[in-house]
Amino acid sequence: MTRICIYGAGAIGSHFAVRLAQCPGVSLSLIARGEHLVTIQNNGLTLETDSGNVHATISQAVGHARNLPPQDIVIVGLKATDIADHAQHIGSLLTDNGIAVFINNGIPWWWGYGLDAALTRAAAESNADTPTLALLDPDGALWSHIRPERVIGGVVYSPNEIVKPGHVRHRGQTRILLGEPAPQAVAKSTRLSALIKLLNSAGLTATAAKDIRASVWEKLLVNIANNTICALTRLDNQARMRSPDLFNLGRTLQAEIRAVAAAMGWSVPPAVESRPTVETAAPAPGHRPSMLQDVLRGRALEVDALVGQPLQFARQFGIATPVLTLVHTLLSGLDCSVKQQAARAPDHA
Known part of the structure; x- marks a missing residue:
């Protein structure tokens, strides 16, 4: 049984949660907040699509990471504005060999990992020893608590919107690109291929990116x-x-x-x-x-x-x-x- 947590069940995270909840061999949990969380706890989560609605009951829907056991995979659906504040909680939620999958928009905090020094000098003025991006990881908490070697980068094309608590609307197609942050690790990454296989089995169309950046x-x-x-x-x-x-x-x-x-x-x-x-x-x-x-x-x-x-x-x-x-x-x-x-x-x- 693979333990997967959706950390931040916004529009895309909720879409992922409904799909993964249908997948055999997955023990799914999610972290949400407010009325959305309460509705999921009481009534489950509904995904509205062009071909009809899909409903999922999420037995482990919580408001904080401390209420969950260690996870094999944490899919981080938080907005980029919120990620750094949750660095310690995300890191502590992972098992020793766990992976954190970041699917937020924009430039990711792990950008400098595995790159030549010339390509990481945009971060050098903040910390020459740790090529994290000061604008996105101001005190280096993400780099130190999650650690970039445990990261899989993600790029998601999927139009979603939470239309009311517990109900997310998806229109069109979903396409997910995943990749190792360290370029030299791409060809031999068994964890990447296993993750892609799992997501595809849940009906989420995922492929490996040759270069995630x-x-x-x-x-x-x-x-x-x-x-x-x-x-x-x-x-x-x-x-x-x-x-x-x-x-x-x-x-x-x-x-x-x-x-x-x-x-x-x-x-x-x-x-x-x-x-x-x-x-x-x-x-x-x-x-x-x-x-x-x-x-x-x-x-x-x-x-x-x-x-x-x-x-x-x-x-x-x-x-x-x-x-x-x-x-x-x-x-x-x-x-x-x-x-x-x-x-x-x-x-x-």
């Missing part, structure tokens, strides 16, 4: 256009793409990200997206990217992982990114506003 850059091209612009405008992604000006703004942001990646040694092909016409886009509602969902729910935005860290890379490698810099400034202001409004909400009084 290249996959991170490719996903970032998608996120840098839709997450940032949709969050700032509060338009869904279809509405953004119908606007020629906003569509072209996304292309400009993608070009700047590609320039940063190229300076660091990754040749990232342009993101392929065509601008839909009004006729082809209507009447189906567009997907709301995760950063827009966070704005609408009054939650902290993943500014650092999606924009701040690429911008820091750009500065370290001497790449001009004027539009990315402006978007970072605007998103930082929006994030501050969202946090202030959340602090004034009745629940925080």
